[in-house]
């Protein structure tokens with residue numbers, strides 16, 4: 243008996259010794275307030291970063307330790323940050339390194355903009371930024387409108403049949419819009435939702451989330467023996483084959499995309515005809531722009547944009563449509579605005595810029611339901627946070643907590659209330675409202691996303707009245723998820 247106890251104690255000591263945090267990290271981390279941490283496991287059993295209990299744990303800790311505190315997840319020091327002043331300090335140019343949590347995405351997204359770092363990221367970001375100029379976005383309006391019209395046709399089947407779940411339909415719509423604008427290819431996920439590519443995206447996202455939530459599942463030999471590695475390989479084959487096929491076809495076509503300048507003299511990638519982002523990337527490859535030398539560089543970027551543009555838009559759009567169904571007065575106000583602006587003619591980019599109320603509605607929906615609830619970074623050097631003067635040691639994981647930040651009473655009075663007009667005035671701090679993140683690594687596709695969402699919501703409201711049932715229980719994964727639903731019901735307007 244004694245032998246067993248001694249062996250167990252020795253085993254526990256060995257595990258602690260092997261996995262204990264480095265002394266400096268431990269000492270500096272423990273100077274920052276946070277919940278009581280236990281040997282080896284730290285706060286794994288009394289704090290959830292992700293999952294259904296996440297929001298409750300964050301709220302309790304923020305109330306007890308303030309908006310910036312620390313937790314130990316095993317040997318990892320995690321700094322939880324819901325303080326605009328600290329977020330601003332961390333969003334400086336030097337802190338652009340993504341946390342290890344993103345490494346699960348690496349086999350899929352490669353060195354695309356989301357995951358790349360350092361000089362490569364800087365070069366790519368600089369090269370791609372002009373492709374999101376309004377002159378380019380302007381050309382995407384007909385594609386977004388076409389997808390919105392297909393959505394209306396798909397929804398026709400649902401009318402008069404009670405409440406139905408929204409997420410899948412919106413996901414297929416977002417996928418179609420992004421595939422056509424990024425790759426110049428019609429996927430038709432809405433009309434063929436069980437197609438190979440949409441199904442592979444969904445299955446790959448589930449597989450990744452499993453790995454992120456439980457890193458042990460992703461470790462070898464378990465990953466291979468459990469059959470997950472084989473499944474991942476199979477899904478990656480499908481996810482790579484379509485973009486590669488399109489890239490090769492378009493390279494042969496050698497689309498004519500010319501450089502241009504806008505009135506202010508800024509360089510803009512102008513186009514002689516409607517061009518997808520892929521064609522602009524291929525032009526950079528032909529021009530030997532340093533960050534886009536190889537087919538893989540172009541493929542990684544196309545896949546990154548397909549991934550980043552699809553799930554985030556799905557989540558934000560779904561919440562926005564659901565919230566409009568909950569607030570009939572707001573819905574009618576948006577309907578009035580949209581019907582005054584869209585009078586018969588083909589909608590244009592300028593029309594959607596005039597929809598200022600819808601703009602505020604989307605902003606408020608993203609405040610309450612930010613698609614990306616947590617943005618994770620890693621400290622590449624020690625940094626002093628301005629709010630409480632805490633020194634964050636190099637190596638710590640930094641979690642910018644967008645969801646609880648957006649619900650802070652002192653920053654957004656009556657914070658649980660849906661009130662689009664709170665966005666009429668500047669927010670209390672420039673970094674208090676950050677659904678698209680902030681600083682140099684903010685979302686490059688935010689104008690694209692806002693435009694796409696406006697096109698879809700306006701065409702939906704012109705045809706239907708929306709009603710929503712049930713309140714939502716939301717929880718954080720890579721994206722904000724709902725336990726059930728959301729469900730909506732549609733009634734034709736005329």
Ligand code: HEM
Nearest residue numbers: 355356550551554555558613614678679683685686687691
């Ligand atoms: C409402 C929809 C969207 C939301 C809420 C959103 C939100 C975000 C957030 C929070 C980040 C920072 C992620 C991080 O640092 O970990 C991000 C990055 C990014 N987003 Fe979006 N996004 C949306 C739509 C889009 C679209 C439509 C595209 C492209 C077509 C896109 C492309 C990207 C890319 C490439 C990055 C990485 C940027 C970099 O690191 O330089 N996003 N997005």
